[in-house]
Amino acid sequence: MSGSYYVPASSKWPILMVVVLAFLAIGAASSLSFGHGFGLFIAGLVGVFVMMFVWFRDVIHESRSGLYDAQMDRSFRMGMAWFIFSEIMFFAAFFGALFYIRVFALPWLDGEGAKGISALLWPDFSASWPLLKTPSDAFSGPVDVVDPWHLPLLNTLLLVGSSITLTIAHHGVKKDQRNKAKLWLFLTLILGFSFLIVQGIEYVEAYTRLGLTLQAGVYGGTFFLLTGFHGAHVTLGACVLTVMFVRLLRGHFSPRSHFGFEAASWYWHFVDVVWLGLFIFVYVV
Amino acid sequence: MTSNSYSSATEHAHEPQLRGLKRWLLTTNHKEIGTLYLIFSLTMFFIGGTMALVIRAELFQPGLQLVQPEFFNQMTTMHGLIMVFGAVMPAFVGLANWMVPLQIGAPDMALPRLNNFSFWLLPLAFSLLLSSLFMEGGGPNFGWTFYAPLSTTYAPPSTNFFILSIHLAGISSILGAINIIATILNMRTPAMKLMDMPLFVWTWLITAFLLLAVMPVLAGVVTMMLLDINFGTSFFNAAGGGDPVLFQHLFWFFGHPEVYIMILPAFGIASMIVPAFARKRLFGYRSMVYATASIAILSFVVWAHHMFTVGLPLAAQLFFMYATMLIAVPTGVKVFNWVATLFHGSISFEVPMLFTLAFIVQFTIGGLSGVMLAIVPADYQYHDTYFVVAHFHYVLVPGAVFAIIAGVYYWLPKWTGYYPDETLGRWHFWLSVIGVNLTFFPMHFSGLAGMPRRIPDYALQFADFNLLSSLGGFLFGLSQLLLVWVVVRCVRGGKPAPDNPWEGAEGLEWTVPSPAPLHTFSTPPEFIPERDSPSRA
Numbered sequence: 168m169s170g171s172y173y174v175p176a177s178s179k180w181p182i183l184m185v186v187v188l189a190f191l192a193i194g195a196a197s198s199l200s201f202g203h204g205f206g207l208f209i210a211g212l213v214g215v216f217v218m219m220f221v222w223f224r225d226v227i228h229e230s231r232s233g234l235y236d237a238q239m240d241r242s243f244r245m246g247m248a249w250f251i252f253s254e255i256m257f258f259a260a261f262f263g264a265l266f267y268i269r270v271f272a273l274p275w276l277d278g279e280g281a282k283g284i285s286a287l288l289w290p291d292f293s294a295s296w297p298l299l300k301t302p303s304d305a306f307s308g309p310v311d312v313v314d315p316w317h318l319p320l321l322n323t324l325l326l327v328g329s330s331i332t333l334t335i336a337h338h339g340v341k342k343d344q345r346n347k348a349k350l351w352l353f354l355t356l357i358l359g360f361s362f363l364i365v366q367g368i369e370y371v372e373a374y375t376r377l378g379l380t381l382q383a384g385v386y387g388g389t390f391f392l393l394t395g396f397h398g399a400h401v402t403l404g405a406c407v408l409t410v411m412f413v414r415l416l417r418g419h420f421s422p423r424s425h426f427g428f429e430a431a432s433w434y435w436h437f438v439d440v441v442w443l444g445l446f447i448f449v450y451v452v
Numbered sequence: 453m454t455s456n457s458y459s460s461a462t463e464h465a466h467e468p469q470l471r472g473l474k475r476w477l478l479t480t481n482h483k484e485i486g487t488l489y490l491i492f493s494l495t496m497f498f499i500g501g502t503m504a505l506v507i508r509a510e511l512f513q514p515g516l517q518l519v520q521p522e523f524f525n526q527m528t529t530m531h532g533l534i535m536v537f538g539a540v541m542p543a544f545v546g547l548a549n550w551m552v553p554l555q556i557g558a559p560d561m562a563l564p565r566l567n568n569f570s571f572w573l574l575p576l577a578f579s580l581l582l583s584s585l586f587m588e589g590g591g592p593n594f595g596w597t598f599y600a601p602l603s604t605t606y607a608p609p610s611t612n613f614f615i616l617s618i619h620l621a622g623i624s625s626i627l628g629a630i631n632i633i634a635t636i637l638n639m640r641t642p643a644m645k646l647m648d649m650p651l652f653v654w655t656w657l658i659t660a661f662l663l664l665a666v667m668p669v670l671a672g673v674v675t676m677m678l679l680d681i682n683f684g685t686s687f688f689n690a691a692g693g694g695d696p697v698l699f700q701h702l703f704w705f706f707g708h709p710e711v712y713i714m715i716l717p718a719f720g721i722a723s724m725i726v727p728a729f730a731r732k733r734l735f736g737y738r739s740m741v742y743a744t745a746s747i748a749i750l751s752f753v754v755w756a757h758h759m760f761t762v763g764l765p766l767a768a769q770l771f772f773m774y775a776t777m778l779i780a781v782p783t784g785v786k787v788f789n790w791v792a793t794l795f796h797g798s799i800s801f802e803v804p805m806l807f808t809l810a811f812i813v814q815f816t817i818g819g820l821s822g823v824m825l826a827i828v829p830a831d832y833q834y835h836d837t838y839f840v841v842a843h844f845h846y847v848l849v850p851g852a853v854f855a856i857i858a859g860v861y862y863w864l865p866k867w868t869g870y871y872p873d874e875t876l877g878r879w880h881f882w883l884s885v886i887g888v889n890l891t892f893f894p895m896h897f898s899g900l901a902g903m904p905r906r907i908p909d910y911a912l913q914f915a916d917f918n919l920l921s922s923l924g925g926f927l928f929g930l931s932q933l934l935l936v937w938v939v940v941r942c943v944r945g946g947k948p949a950p951d952n953p954w955e956g957a958e959g960l961e962w963t964v965p966s967p968a969p970l971h972t973f974s975t976p977p978e979f980i981p982e983r984d985s986p987s988r989a
């Protein structure tokens with residue numbers, strides 16, 4: 168039999184995380200439903216980041232003082248891998264919605280198929296994608312859509328490039344070439360934050376010039392749903408990579424023990440793959 | 453299954469035990485968290501049950517007596533939400549917390565702090581949900597399936613609270629599932645291979661996978677609702693090019709696997725208890741594992757059987773009909789295996805076994821009405837009637853809930869160190885069986901005769917069936933107070949239980965003392981797979 172198990176000590180951060188999540192949830196719901204409580208929401212949001220910081224700080228500290236064994240390491244790996252699986256399913260729901268709207272819902276609204284009674288609602292409606300003219304005048308579709316071969320193409324290059332630079336940085340960590348790791352991780356961060364800036368410019372253009380808004384019918388909805396949640400994930404991933412950069416500067420990570428770095432890079436590659444799906448199915452096709 | 457003697461090497465170097473409220477708020481111990489889950493689930497069971505009794509009281513006779521239709525809608529909605537997300541799911545997670553580490557020889561869950569976080573999200577989620585009942589415009593009133601546009605365009609203002617509470621409960625489930633998978637895959641005692649695991653562990657492994665696959669989809673669909681309600685998108689609004697039917701596709705892509713999330717661990721419990729009280733090895737262990745996995749995989753391709761009347765293309769109806777009927781095959785394998793295990797067994801009828809046998813029979817009734825509902829032309833008649841209500845209550849109450857209760861009676865000696873009172877347990881069992889069947893069996897008939905569900909009033913012809921259902925409902929509900937009484941008594945004392953309180957029970961959980969000390973298996977225990985063990989024929 169191998170040695171004894173390691174069981175982490177109890178911690179006050181999980182329950183405090185629930186408390187700040189309570190602020191966040193009550194604040195969000197109350198401000199959306201009844202128009203007050205936005206401050207509580209912001210307080211909760213800040214609290215969530217603070218709690219993540221202190222909780223992870225403890226874990227990092229325990230890891231660096233050599234408390235964790237190989238089994239604990241495997242638990243972390245499995246935890247992260249299955250968390251990413253659940254994130255994939257989250258995006259799968261949105262991609263599924265996009266395909267359903269494009270392949271089934273709109274043609275049926277146009278009268279296609281044996282049961283096209285929904286075509287009776289708006290007889291003049293004709294299905295198209297991008298949907299520039301919505302069935303009812305209650306919504307107005309976008310004037311134009313984002314040209315995939317300008318900003319989105321640039322963003323594809325930025326994000327794919329950042330996945331490559333991150334892999335080089337990872338190799339640096341593995342081979343204990345710390346300066347190489349720092350340099351390439353720094354490049355990754357520049358590429359990642361550039362992506363976010365370009366995405367921001369694209370959103371401003373969409374709202375000001377193209378009439379492409381959340382309210383612009385189902386095209387606007389799916390566009391911002393998919394790119395918005397992707398952008399939120401990039402933001403989170405970039406923040407985590409920034410933390411990894413700071414840890415690298417402070418001398419953390421060894422060739423054998425750098426799971427924090429590895430988890431962050433798994434997450435970043437996942438975000439990159441989702442973007443490729445977005446580029447093809449939201450922008451190009 | 454095992455030849456292990458409990459090692460007393462657990463006493464070393466654990467942090468000092470916290471006291472009072474702090475102990476429960478900060479605990480990372482799988483047994484304490486398991487207890488918290490079970491207490492939470494029982495509380496929700498009574499809150500949701502009270503709502504069911506409001507419904508049954510109103511339906512006792514035709515006409516409107518006690519509540520307004522608006523409030524009735526809130527009761528049907530909240531009853532469903534609370535029982536599904538607050539009672540049944542947390543009960544299984546509680547049992548998993550207690551028993552999975554004990555059954556695989558692990559010292560605790562793989563990620564104990566995450567475990568604490570997962571639990572405490574639940575009281576928050578359900579306080580949020582319940583508080584919406586007292587808000588302007590009332591709580592959720594659109595049915596537990598919250599179909600758009602009832603839940604978007606026509607929803608009460610408090611709907612955002614409902615959405616946030618679903619998000620929180622969903623995060624809890626996802627993190628809990630991650631923890632259970634990591635525990636099962638990573639923390640088993642080295643000699644236990646996957647195909648040696650007790651079936652409760654196997655079914656929970658597969659359930660956790662289902663949770664990770666579909667809870668994010670639920671999060672996605674409520675997020676789209678949130679955007680439709682507050683930010684002017686039109687995902688579920690055909691005026692903007694969306695489709696209310698899209699809501700149903702997304703919801704049931706979550707919703708159908710969700711029913712297996714609530715029944716697979718019940719299969720696991722039955723597969724532990726039947727061999728123990730038949731004093732025989734489980735018939736067809738491997739086929740049980742494969743059947744569970746097949747059910748889980750098939751559960752992803754049957755969701756539209758809930759939507760046969762929304763105007764699906766014929767090809768889709770045929771596909772979903774046959775795929776649904778296919779699930780009867782692995783389910784039949786399971787029932788066959790339980791019966792085959794009983795065959796020529798030396799059966800004794802202690803309370804856990806009584807509940808398990810009732811589970812097998814009554815779950816099968818619910819399964820068979822499910823096959824009826826899978827037939828498209830027949831479903832046109834049954835859809836949205838009390839026949840559907842009868843069907844899913846048979847799989848959930850005399851099905852899943854009975855299995856949970858069986859598990860509680862089976863493992864109580866391990867938790868408390870005392871046997872539950874056998875006489876009171878038998879009373880609880882018989883009153884529950886009579887009550888539950890009196891409640892739900894007549895619903896088959898009122899449903900076939902066309903009584904629509906979720907309506908506070910009904911035509912005179914349904915009066916007799918509803919009277920029976922209401923009497924049965926109150927009988928079943930009140931007899932659950934006996935369960936509380938049995939559990940409280942068992943915690944306080946009773947006939948002391950040895951390490952293995954059941955003559956035929958096998959497994960690592962019976963090698964530790966009763967009651968199980970706070971920390972068990974601080975070193976991996978020895979384990980001999982059942983196939984190599986001489987003790988069971």
Ligand SMILES: [Cu+2]
Pocket residue numbers: 707708711754755757758
């Ligand atoms: Cu189903």
